[in-house]
Amino acid sequence: MHIPDGFLSTQVWAALDVLAAPAVGLAVRKTRREFDEGRIPLLGVMGAFVFAAQMINFPVGIGTSGHLVGGALLAYVLGWPAASVVMTAILAIQALVFQDGGILALGANITNMAIVGVLAGYLPFHLWGGGGATARKIAIFAGGFTSVLVSALLALVQLGLSGVPMPAPVAGISVGLFVVSALLEGAITLAVVQALETINPGFVRTARGSHSRGAAIVLATAVFLAAVGVIFASTHPDGLEQLAINAGISQRATNLFATPFADYEAGFLQSAWLRKAAAGLAGLALVCAACIGFGRFAARKRSA
Amino acid sequence: MPESSLVRVRNLRFRYPDGTQALDGVCFDLFPGECVAVLGPNGSGKTTFLMHLNGLLSGEGEISICGIAVQKDTLREVRQKIGFVFQNSDDQLFMPTVLDDVAFGPLNLGMPPEQASDRARRALEQVGMQHAQGKAPYHLSAGQKKRVAIAGVLAMEPAILVLDEPTTFLDPPGRRALLELLKTLPQAKLLVTHDVGFARDLADRAVFFDQGNIAGTGTVEHVAEKCGWR
Amino acid sequence: MPESSLVRVRNLRFRYPDGTQALDGVCFDLFPGECVAVLGPNGSGKTTFLMHLNGLLSGEGEISICGIAVQKDTLREVRQKIGFVFQNSDDQLFMPTVLDDVAFGPLNLGMPPEQASDRARRALEQVGMQHAQGKAPYHLSAGQKKRVAIAGVLAMEPAILVLDEPTTFLDPPGRRALLELLKTLPQAKLLVTHDVGFARDLADRAVFFDQGNIAGTGTVEHVAEKCGWR
Amino acid sequence: MHHAVIERWSQGQSFLHRRDARAKAAALLFLLIAIATGPGLPAAAGSVYFAILVLGFAAARVPVLGALARAAAVLPFSLAFAAIAAVSGDPARAAILVGKSYLSALAVLLLVATTPLPKLLRGFEGIGVPRFLLMVGQFVYRYLFVIAAQAASMRLAASCRGGFGKSGSAHETRFRAAAGALAVLFARSYGAAENIHRSMLSRGFEGHFHLLRNPRFGPADWTFLLSSAAVAVVVRGI
Numbered sequence A: 001m002h003i004p005d006g007f008l009s010t011q012v013w014a015a016l017d018v019l020a021a022p023a024v025g026l027a028v029r030k031t032r033r034e035f036d037e038g039r040i041p042l043l044g045v046m047g048a049f050v051f052a053a054q055m056i057n058f059p060v061g062i063g064t065s066g067h068l069v070g071g072a073l074l075a076y077v078l079g080w081p082a083a084s085v086v087m088t089a090i091l092a093i094q095a096l097v098f099q100d101g102g103i104l105a106l107g108a109n110i111t112n113m114a115i116v117g118v119l120a121g122y123l124p125f126h127l128w129g130g131g132g133a134t135a136r137k138i139a140i141f142a143g144g145f146t147s148v149l150v151s152a153l154l155a156l157v158q159l160g161l162s163g164v165p166m167p168a169p170v171a172g173i174s175v176g177l178f179v180v181s182a183l184l185e186g187a188i189t190l191a192v193v194q195a196l197e198t199i200n201p202g203f204v205r206t207a208r209g210s211h212s213r214g215a216a217i218v219l220a221t222a223v224f225l226a227a228v229g230v231i232f233a234s235t236h237p238d239g240l241e242q243l244a245i246n247a248g249i250s251q252r253a254t255n256l257f258a259t260p261f262a263d264y265e266a267g268f269l270q271s272a273w274l275r276k277a278a279a280g281l282a283g284l285a286l287v288c289a290a291c292i293g294f295g296r297f298a299a300r301k302r303s304a
Numbered sequence B, C: 001m002p003e004s005s006l007v008r009v010r011n012l013r014f015r016y017p018d019g020t021q022a023l024d025g026v027c028f029d030l031f032p033g034e035c036v037a038v039l040g041p042n043g044s045g046k047t048t049f050l051m052h053l054n055g056l057l058s059g060e061g062e063i064s065i066c067g068i069a070v071q072k073d074t075l076r077e078v079r080q081k082i083g084f085v086f087q088n089s090d091d092q093l094f095m096p097t098v099l100d101d102v103a104f105g106p107l108n109l110g111m112p113p114e115q116a117s118d119r120a121r122r123a124l125e126q127v128g129m130q131h132a133q134g135k136a137p138y139h140l141s142a143g144q145k146k147r148v149a150i151a152g153v154l155a156m157e158p159a160i161l162v163l164d165e166p167t168t169f170l171d172p173p174g175r176r177a178l179l180e181l182l183k184t185l186p187q188a189k190l191l192v193t194h195d196v197g198f199a200r201d202l203a204d205r206a207v208f209f210d211q212g213n214i215a216g217t218g219t220v221e222h223v224a225e226k227c228g229w230r
Numbered sequence D: 001m002h003h004a005v006i007e008r009w010s011q012g013q014s015f016l017h018r019r020d021a022r023a024k025a026a027a028l029l030f031l032l033i034a035i036a037t038g039p040g041l042p043a044a045a046g047s048v049y050f051a052i053l054v055l056g057f058a059a060a061r062v063p064v065l066g067a068l069a070r071a072a073a074v075l076p077f078s079l080a081f082a083a084i085a086a087v088s089g090d091p092a093r094a095a096i097l098v099g100k101s102y103l104s105a106l107a108v109l110l111l112v113a114t115t116p117l118p119k120l121l122r123g124f125e126g127i128g129v130p131r132f133l134l135m136v137g138q139f140v141y142r143y144l145f146v147i148a149a150q151a152a153s154m155r156l157a158a159s160c161r162g163g164f165g166k167s168g169s170a171h172e173t174r175f176r177a178a179a180g181a182l183a184v185l186f187a188r189s190y191g192a193a194e195n196i197h198r199s200m201l202s203r204g205f206e207g208h209f210h211l212l213r214n215p216r217f218g219p220a221d222w223t224f225l226l227s228s229a230a231v232a233v234v235v236r237g238i
């Protein structure tokens, strides 16, 4: 789901732009450590492949079809940092050339799909991909599934936080559709990986099963938080704030966000709406930071 | 005798959405047992013309295949009658094994799996590739890939074979082997090629496309001569 | 007179990591002003051979280009002497505009941008494509792409041109135009092709690869005859 | 194809086409921020933005109707949410969603219709986007056309034998076929990337891209940038 401009409130898009920039910077740095400039064509052509993959339709059921989104597949082939860089490049080109997704909202879309989506896709593979054949299959499937589901749920949360009306039935239907397309992504990713391995087993990286429980918990938490976020943001207008207060992050988050905006407009922060938004964003930021942090940790482990 | 013509095209016009007039009043007939070469410069509309024959594009004018008018509701029937072999075999070979690939078409026609693989085996025999049944198509040589691609089309038992630039990537023995193979196949053939020698050896006559229309027709020799094509 | 040979290969052997013995003791010389055609079946090692000449692969044996031994520390020099035109022009035209692409090589040689674009413009003139400077390479026709790819190589002012299957995707006039262009270029040429007619029109002599070794040499006519290649 | 038209537009020679990419990108950001942060979207401000953009297209000699139609690509998404907003009793918000998203898309379109993408990407380098990322983007865009053409012929070839998507054989067979097609496409893309790398090495590539000419940021570009910023601020105040 590519969010266009005009949908997100200023606080949300600005915060996510601020969040996405260093995250992409980090991904670029890590990518450069592994790929020199001579491999830029590989990254670019793989990006073009993901673009073109949308033209191949997969049968879903009665009359409909779906296609590969590709974040998880890229991560299995290129590693997560390069996959993030490639997805970022794709999103930028989609926004510029195809008017698919906004420019100010690019930070949001990058966070959802290129950063968190890719990490969420890579994590299961990293955790269980090194196990037996069945575990590996499940991991590959799960990676495709979580990457699409988490990206879509994050987008929904951001829309909810921005005050785009989302009655409970609509949110429910959306989540249902997301689950279906996430299942499809899992199935496509798995089928493509299997077909790739008959062509050349070297394409897909070998995962080290680390069986780290901590990472599994991070992943589960990310999915859970995103899902809970959607439900609260939509059905309980004040629910997220409540949750944040309970977790004790509301105050801190408000202060955190108060500083940069303080000179902008003084009385601004009094609004409950902003407190809610700030709390929500802080929660989002935590999820992202956890994912990125874990990604670093995972990468270090793999290169070790 | 227009009744008996396998491919009958009258006054076909087509314009791409961006305004390119790719076909501009083409009339054409293909009779049973014939092999017709389609020559012409890059961009003259040859591929666009072929894509009309099985309804992948649709412009103005009349087209009928084996007497069936090409329309939305006859596409299934038409696509069974007319078999397309693409320039780049990699475009066409996507199943994990050769047998799976050749059986893909028949299965899509609704045939039960047993029967479909029988058909596939027979088609592979026809092109001399029965030994490669279990191999992965991606790893075959260029000539072998072309044969399997042809088998995939033969398995649908088409009345007409359409080949777009079949000699690309083949070395001279591969090209010669393809020539021999095509000569043994009984179907009527429509052959788009830039390889005039190949056309001369295989085709009974030629049509020359230029700017979306047929600018010349006759024997390959005659057309190549007249249109400065060699 | 081995001193004067531009390309000198002795006893070249190469095995791919998967165990395929792709080259098996090749000896070869190319002299100034010559054009040599490399013929041979699919998979006989022609492309592998070419890739050794500028150090893209390295096997056992001796190779020298214009008297310089091909080694890690001479690659820069060697790659300036020997210009490669690859089979698929799309793989070679990777920069966003034609001028950027042709200037890519000179810039890599450390030339300042001004001078590099001058050189690029001159090379484009040589192939008759100066009007396309600002275009994106994917908007060119197959023949135009090939010309720009050749310009990109000429801009490095190589002493030797190596062409892998240059006629693929070209229609007969495009092929003829390429032939004329190559005839006007003064460099020594090494031409891999399956198109024996093209080789006959261009090359002074031919070598025939088979299973990783040179199985025959002589005029194109003679080699084609002897090796059953037409 | 969709993009080909925009690319043709971007080859023009108007005043807007000749402005430095950085100036245009910055002006676009001002405009987008003005639209996004405006309190709601009063009809007056909306019409002024719209008029400015239409004038921009006209000045750049880009077909205005074509541009308006192209920017409508955002409408399905916007209209869906607008409908939800309207149904849940917030018609004002519905209008804002549609208006802001359409105007923003139109603004982006004006930038890409007057700036060839390679120039634009190079302009971003001046704004601090990592060169590595931009080069990846440039290659994505370059090979998009090549790989998409391959994907299109694969789809065509499949549809001649019954297709991946429609009914006929077992669901699973067609699913596997589509996956196989993607795998083959992947392997071909990978091979193309290797060939590109080889061809770069053959032309003396030593690990670093050197690029021709860095565009000059002239007085006209400053004038353009500052005046567009001023306009954006003024209109936002309406």
Ligand SMILES: Nc1ncnc2c1ncn2[C@@H]1O[C@H](COP(=O)(O)OP(=O)(O)OP(=O)(O)O)[C@@H](O)[C@H]1O
Binding pocket: B016, B017, B018, B020, B021, B022, B040, B041, B042, B043, B044, B045, B046, B047, B048, B049, B209, C171, D001
């Ligand atoms: N999708 C498309 N959209 C717009 N124009 C197109 C499209 N495809 C082809 N054309 C144009 O239509 C004309 C006919 O193209 P076509 O591919 O049929 O030529 P061709 O004779 O098959 O050429 P070649 O020998 O290179 O295969 C050309 O001018 C081409 O540029």
Ligand SMILES: Nc1ncnc2c1ncn2[C@@H]1O[C@H](COP(=O)(O)OP(=O)(O)OP(=O)(O)O)[C@@H](O)[C@H]1O
Binding pocket: B171, C016, C017, C018, C020, C021, C022, C040, C041, C042, C043, C044, C045, C046, C047, C048, C049
């Ligand atoms: N990357 C690779 N790994 C392993 N084997 C390879 C690789 N590339 C080529 N080969 C094998 O090496 C041999 C020589 O291949 P090469 O590409 O040099 O042949 P060629 O003469 O250029 O053929 P063609 O006429 O089809 O281009 C073949 O058996 C081929 O299968």
Ligand SMILES: [Mg+2]
Binding pocket: B046, B047, B048
């Ligand atoms: Mg064609």
Ligand SMILES: [Mg+2]
Binding pocket: C046, C047, C048
């Ligand atoms: Mg070769």
